[in-house]
Each structure stands twice: as structure tokens, then as C-alpha cells.
Amino acid sequence: FFFVFHTRSPRFLGARFGGFAMANPNDIDADYGRWKTLVPFLYDWFAHHRLMWPSLSCRWGAVLETNEFKHKQRLYLSEQTDGSAQYPNTLVVTNVEVVKRRVAAAEHLTFEEESRSPFVKSWKKIIHPGEVNKIREFESRPGLVVTHTDAPELFVWDTETQPHRKTGPAAASDRREENQTPSKPDLVLTGHAENAEFALAVRGDAFDVASGGKDRNVLLWNVLDHDGGGALGGGPPLIGGSPSLGPRHVFEGHADTVEDVAFHPGSSGRELCSVACDRALLFWDVRAGSKPAHAVLQAHADDLHTVDWSSLDDHFVVTGSADSTVKLWDKRKLAATGDACVVHTFSLHSAGITTVQWCPDQNGVFASGAEDGYLNVWDITKIGKSGRTPEEAKNAPPEIMFQHASHRTQVSDFQWNPLDPMTIASVSSGDGGNTLQMWRMNDLIYRSENEALAELEKHKAVICGAKIVTGAGETPKNDQEQGGVNNQAERGVPNETQAATPMVE
Helix, strand or coil: CHHHHCCCCCHHHHHHHCCCCCCCCCCHHHHHHHHHCCHHHHEEEEEEEECCCCCCCEEEEEEEEECCCEEEEEEEEEECCCCCCCCCCEEEEEEEEEECCCCCCHHHHCCCCCCCCCCEEEEEEEECCCCCCEEEECCCCCCEEEEECCCCCEEEEECCCCCCCCCCHHHHCCHHHCCCCCCCCCEEECCCCCCCCCCEEECCCCCEEEEECCCCEEEEEECCHHHHCCCCCCCCCECCCECEECCCEEEECCCCCEEEEEECCCCCCCEEEEEECCCCEEEEEHHHCCCCCEEECCCCCCCEEEEEECCCCCCEEEEEECCCCEEEEEHHHCCCCHHHHEEEEECCCCCCEEEEEECCCCCCEEEEEECCCCEEEEEHHHCCCCCCCHHHHHHCCCCEEEEECCCCCCEEEEEECCCCCCEEEEEECCCCCCEEEEEEECCCCCCCHHHHHHHHHHCHHHHHCCCEEECCEEECCCCCCCCCCCHHHHCCCCCCCCCCCCEEC
């Protein structure tokens, strides 16, 4: 915190020490070591959980119960195993405890790389037909999720009613689990002619599902059609007797594998966009038929991996590519060509982008995860900001808010918690990876500069042991004279009952 008092911006703490003032952009281990020493300053809460197997996807679920200092919430994880009989691929349903803002104790902000967090408890495992590449939840029905695997079909699961399946040594000792056949999906979505592996989206609080695959098509279903009828191409039961459902709409226009899809947040499921290995960003409207309503060809210099549409300002779309850049698009400018379509290009990553997502709580903020192991948080309202010091300009562009440098291998997936503001769950895979992390950055980083500085000034005596100038003269203050740092300060929580706002020398 001493550093914050001697810079022009509290946000610069996250910028300077969040990990991206890199001596060597290719040496994530060096940045990781530096990052570890700053965890108590950078985070309001941080939980690290070592996974036995890599996870390609994570997703928040419903809040189960709320207490004074934390709440219990569902979290869905994929488990990419070796596919053996003892360790089949699974969809894991966990219960996690999320510590509320400004109540985390000191032990909640430290970790060991091989530790398993007490905040994470496995509740149920579902044996999945193939590895789980992507998970998406239905906000309108807690417990209902849809998954992608290396197959043309998509699988819908009611995780609340699915039976728990044992794996590993527990299954070997249980004769009922000797035959590790996949669990039975509650619904199978059909229609792709080839594998649909990663492109998957569910629309807000509705039941619309969009998917893309190697067949170069984008498909759209509504799972309520299973009961109400009206679906096109509904087929016979598949996968051990599970009912199947064909798509309402099939969109054609991409020239290569579709990598990601996103719904327009306010169009009642009529509009969506997609990206693909053909480097194109395509916009679709069911009212316009099966062809693209608008196409941005050569949107990036390499394959596109990910796309998201802002729920707080539906003019803005972000895309991430194998070319290591993230681009911001304004839908109002899509009639333009070339660079005129692009609002801004974010170039801080050094490897391909895996995931982008807009923050649901703060307008203009989004995050990007990449194969370089970093998860960057951006603020588009700071693009082109002037009045920065030479040191600030040297270390980072003005639009970067924070860099999470705790994953030592590629960030496979992440999600902002829709039920706990500014909280993120992220997973990594690969050598040195296999981790789940739940974290919330220190709010002094993203609050307004004046507000953050005023609060830090108020508590500088406790944080730094500074001299206080009062009307009676100068009085030194330290921990012993104050009777020790109060319990709230030890937990990183300023004591809001302190009366005076001191003037700090």
C-alpha cells in the first residue's frame, strides 16, 4: 500500500505489480514469483485449488445458502482424464464457499501450489460420454446445464436429479460401478453433421442454445421444444435411451470450423454472432434467414477462438484470436470496411486468446484469458486516456485494469460470477497447471481514483504506521501504541469506525 500513496493512481498498483510489467514476456515463472509476493495487496479474496485432472471449462451455478461472511454456491467443472475405465471423463458438480467483500482473513490470501482449497467440495460426478470441452448453464433453471464434447451431439443434464457416479479407487471397490458406462443425458441436441467441440452459448434467462461445429454451421435450439413439440428434425432416442431434439434454425456462412458463438443480450434469441477458423466474425438474425445478416471477413490475422456480446451495452462485441490480440467492435460501425470496423485492438497477450467475457457488473469492463497463462481485465472507457506519467505509459496501456498472473499454463476458461460482483472463477490446464482459482481483485484498483485515495489516506496510519498530524501537534503512531492492529485490519478490512480523517505527512 505504500506504493499506492506514492503514485498518481491506485489503479497503477494493479497495473505495475499485477504481472504485466514484465522483464521477460515469455518467462511466466518469473512473473509468477513476483506476483505471489503481492497477493495480499492485489486481491480482496483469493482461493487456489489444485485439481487432479485438467479442466477445460468452469461455470458458476446457483447460490445455495447465504451467511454473514460468505455464501455457498454451485460451481461446475469439467474433468479431462485419461479416459480409462477407472478414471472416465466427468462433469463435476462442486459446492464452493465464496467469501464476501472485505471480510477475507489473512489465511484466505495465501496458498501453496499443491494445496486443495477448503472452500471447494466435490458434490457429484456425472460420467460424460467423452471429455467435457465446454459447459454452459441455464440461468432460468438452476442445475440445468448443456455440454460439448468431441461429437456432433450436445448433452443437456439436470445435475440436481442425475445420480452421483463414483470414479477412481472408490469405483473399483464398488461392484455397482465396475461397468463405467456414461451417465444418461436428460436430452440430446442433434443436427450437426460433424463434431461440435467448443462453440456453445445459452441465452441469458431463457432456454435458447446456440452451437457451432466442424460442419461450419451455427445451430439454434430451444430445449422447451422437447416437451412442447414444434422442433425441426426431432429424432428417435439416442445415447442409452435419452430423448433427442433437432434445431429450430441452421445458419450457413462460415468457411471453416466454428469456434464460438454469442447471443445478442436483448434480441429475444433472434440475433447472435459467431467466429471461426476462417478468421470471420459473422452476425445472424433469424428474421433474415439462414445466411449472415452481416459479415466481417479477415477480422483477425489468424483463427478466431472466442467472442462475447456485452450485456450492459449491446453495441459492443469483443473477439479473441490465435494472433494473440483482442479486438473491440461497435455494431453501429459494421457497415464500414477494414480498420474502420474496429474500435480498438488490445495487444498485451503474447499467445493465442482462449476466452473473452464482458463483466456483468461494470459497464465497459471485460476480461481475456490466453495460452500465455495470463488473465487480463480491461476497461474500454480508459482507451486513449491522457495525462499519464512516463512510468505508467512505459508499463502498460491505459485500458488495462488488472492482470491475474497466477496460472502458470494456459487459461482454459473463466467466468465472472453473475451472483457476486467482480468475482471470477478461472481454470488452467497443462504442465504445471490443473488449477481452479476463485478470486476478487482489490476494489481500490477499479474504484474511482478520488474515492480510493480518500479511503487509503484515512487508514494510512494503520497500514503504514505513519505519523499523524492533529490539531494538538504531531503524535507518532505505531501498532504498539494503538494496542495492535485491529482484527479487521489483519483481515484486510479497514476499520470503518475510526473517527478522524488524518492529514498524512
